[in-house]
Amino acid sequence: MHTTRMITAVEAHAEGEGGRVITGGMPLLRGASVFEKMQDMQMRHDDIRTLMLREPRGNPALCCNVLVPPSDPLADAGFIIMEQTEYPPMSGSNLICVTTVLLETGILPMTEPETTLTLEAPAGLVTVKATCENGKVTRVAFRNVPAFALHIGVPLEVPGYGRITVDIAWGGMFFVTAEAAAFGIDPVARNGNDIVRASEAMRAAAAAQYPVSHPENPAITGPTIAQLTAPPTDPETHGRGAITVSSGTYDPARPHALTGALDRSPCGTATCAKMAVLHARGLLDIGADYVNAGPLGTTFTGRIESTTKVGPYDAIIPSLTGRGWITGISQHMLDATDPFPAGFTVGDIWG
Numbered sequence: 113m114h115t116t117r118m119i120t121a122v123e124a125h126a127e128g129e130g131g132r133v134i135t136g137g138m139p140l141l142r143g144a145s146v147f148e149k150m151q152d153m154q155m156r157h158d159d160i161r162t163l164m165l166r167e168p169r170g171n172p173a174l175c176c177n178v179l180v181p182p183s184d185p186l187a188d189a190g191f192i193i194m195e196q197t198e199y200p201p202m203s204g205s206n207l208i209c210v211t212t213v214l215l216e217t218g219i220l221p222m223t224e225p226e227t228t229l230t231l232e233a234p235a236g237l238v239t240v241k242a243t244c245e246n247g248k249v250t251r252v253a254f255r256n257v258p259a260f261a262l263h264i265g266v267p268l269e270v271p272g273y274g275r276i277t278v279d280i281a282w283g284g285m286f287f288v289t290a291e292a293a294a295f296g297i298d299p300v301a302r303n304g305n306d307i308v309r310a311s312e313a314m315r316a317a318a319a320a321q322y323p324v325s326h327p328e329n330p331a332i333t334g335p336t337i338a339q340l341t342a343p344p345t346d347p348e349t350h351g352r353g354a355i356t357v358s359s360g361t362y363d364p365a366r367p368h369a370l371t372g373a374l375d376r377s378p379c380g381t382a383t384c385a386k387m388a389v390l391h392a393r394g395l396l397d398i399g400a401d402y403v404n405a406g407p408l409g410t411t412f413t414g415r416i417e418s419t420t421k422v423g424p425y426d427a428i429i430p431s432l433t434g435r436g437w438i439t440g441i442s443q444h445m446l447d448a449t450d451p452f453p454a455g456f457t458v459g460d461i462w463g
């Protein structure tokens with residue numbers, strides 16, 4: 113065997129959503145910030161993202177992260193998030209996986225009963241409080257980047273579904289959000305196919321009809337991800353959400369193709385975007401918990417810590433709490449004769 117890459121990863125999930133964390137074997141990335149290192153990765157090493165996320169080493173529902181040295185002197189570590197079609201500037205489930213891996217493998221020291229960290233995501237600094245017991249991270253709480261709504265209750269023409277009322281908001285990624293009932297869908301795991309098709313159509317329509325960019329970093333554009341929400345079924349929760357992460361290219365001529373996969377968790381950035389919309393509508397106060405259930409019934413607990421401004425937008429500073437688990441350690445190799453040095457996709461599960 114002639115190995116051209118040897119990548120070590122710790123496998124983890126946060127409330128069900130897979131977040132592989134690469135701890136070794138990466139090329140050195142250039143850049144004066146984690147955002148610039150992410151851009152360098154995208155420009156020069158995108159084949160590693162697809163190698164690790166696509167077949168035969170990945171699957172459509174997997175996310176991946178790369179640990180990088182932080183650039184900000186306040187940060188303890190940096191991380192780049194890689195998903196199937198983009199490099200998200202922030203991600204709740206991935207931050208929880210990264211924190212769990214950093215502390216449970218000893219890359220950063222763990223202090224019981226609580227470890228405080230600052231992580232540099234491409235979107236900026238995120239402060240983290242990890243509850244730790246007997247060497248295990250039992251809970252990860254973080255103060256996210258500010259979240260804000262850009263469009264509230266606007267009409268969107270979704271091919272094949274008609275006119276739907278949506279919100280467009282930032283929670284670390286740009287989301288288009290609609291009530292699942294508008295599509296006649298109950299957002300639970302067994303309805304994953306219907307959720308993905310409707311969400312991908314909605315996401316593509318929103319990107320065309322309501323393009324947005326971040327006022328503090330115009331290189332961040334969207335919406336890139338879609339959320340369907342519903343009232344709670346469990347009295348301990350405040351809402352439900354099913355988020356579709358794109359894994360292919362949506363084509364209205366092939367509306368039955370599955371070009372995304374459900375976030376198995378309630379999605380941290382979606383929860384923060386949803387809280388920004390609820391706050392803007394006067395439906396969620398500072399300090400009140402918002403427990404959001406995902407398609408598997410697992411929850412993230414969000415809270416509005418305070419308010420601020422981002423460019424012209426009224427914004428909230430959200431916190432989010434969830435749990436992560438390590439599931440294994442893997443060593444991935446690429447042989448020089450492997451015909452798929454960047455992985456591959458097949459239309460049966462990749463649209």
Ligand SMILES: O=C(O)[C@H]1NCC[C@@H]1O
Nearest residue numbers: 203204205375379380381
């Ligand atoms: O929790 C989140 O924010 C993420 N989960 C997968 C898609 C998003 O990045």
